């Protein structure tokens with residue numbers, strides 16, 4: 001069986017999402033920079049080389065001006081061996097401080113190492129206007145839905161034993177504005193500033209856009225769940241990841257999303273009533289539900305550990 005070797009968007013429209021709160025959020029972040037000692041950029045560990053907003057490098061971290069840590073979160077969804085390779089490649093690309101985290105795991109080594117790392121970098125740095133301030137301010141930035149607010153909550157919980165302070169959710173765009181600083185540690189006195197997820201105003205590379213959509217950086221309706229499901233199927237086939245055949249209970253691999261969704265909906269026993277052009281109402285397998293379910297299974301990691309970028 002032959003599979004697609006390149007991906008073409010079903011719709012001709014490029015993947016694009018830059019609602020008002022993002023432009024406003026970016027401005028608020030720039031205004032707050034004067035009071036920030038370290039920037040923690042959170043990104044999804046499944047796409048370590050794709051989709052990081054270049055805007056951050058230019059205006060937020062300002063090259064090497066402020067200490068910067070790249071946190072690759074959701075490491076539970078990628079293979080440990082790949083993490084090592086990713087880290088080496090990023091280091092070769094000039095990123096010095098990289099930490100992998102899993103905010104869902106209380107015992108995560110990465111979240112334990114993060115604060116000591118931040119403190120070390122701030123102590124070593126030139127704090128300019130903040131040289132005489134005793135407290136440390138850390139701004140957490142990144143694209144939507146990568147776990148910025150989760151990370152803040154985990155650090156606060158670990159170091160202060162306090163409950164979550166920032167809202168978290170499975171949809172992109174939960175945090176809408178730059179929030180007040182929240183204490184995450186007593187000694188050294190450290191505060192964290194949560195910010196809204198911000199994407200590039202124009203995602204010019206279609207495949208990068210689809211990867212961002214697949215890991216949930218856009219609300220699903222922006223790209224369309226059927227298109228996301230199609231990209232997922234393309235990616236799995238292209239990389240010989242055929243676990244989906246067994247997980248979904250299909251007879252064989254396929255490169256046709258409609259075929260996969262038809263049988264998957266049938267297996268799930270999900271139908272919907274459709275009115276035909278002649279007025280007759282017929283019952284069909286619910287392909288939209290099946291698409292949602294197919295993508296959800298991927299997002300939970302049930303097709304295996306998957307690194308969407310090439311190392």
Ligand SMILES: Nc1nc2c(ncn2[C@@H]2O[C@H](COP(=O)(O)OP(=O)(O)OP(=O)(O)O)[C@@H](O)[C@H]2O)c(=O)[nH]1
Pocket residue numbers: 073074075076077101102103104105142143144145146147148149150151167168169170171172173174175176195196197198
């Ligand atoms: N599997 C897994 N899921 C995680 C992890 N960290 C966070 N999540 C989930 O990812 C989703 C997004 O988390 P948030 O903390 O709201 O992400 P955010 O970056 O603040 O998102 P916005 O505010 O929308 O920009 C939630 O459903 C979290 O439960 C992780 O380490 N592993």
Ligand SMILES: [Mg+2]
Pocket residue numbers: 148149150167168174175195196197
């Ligand atoms: Mg948030």
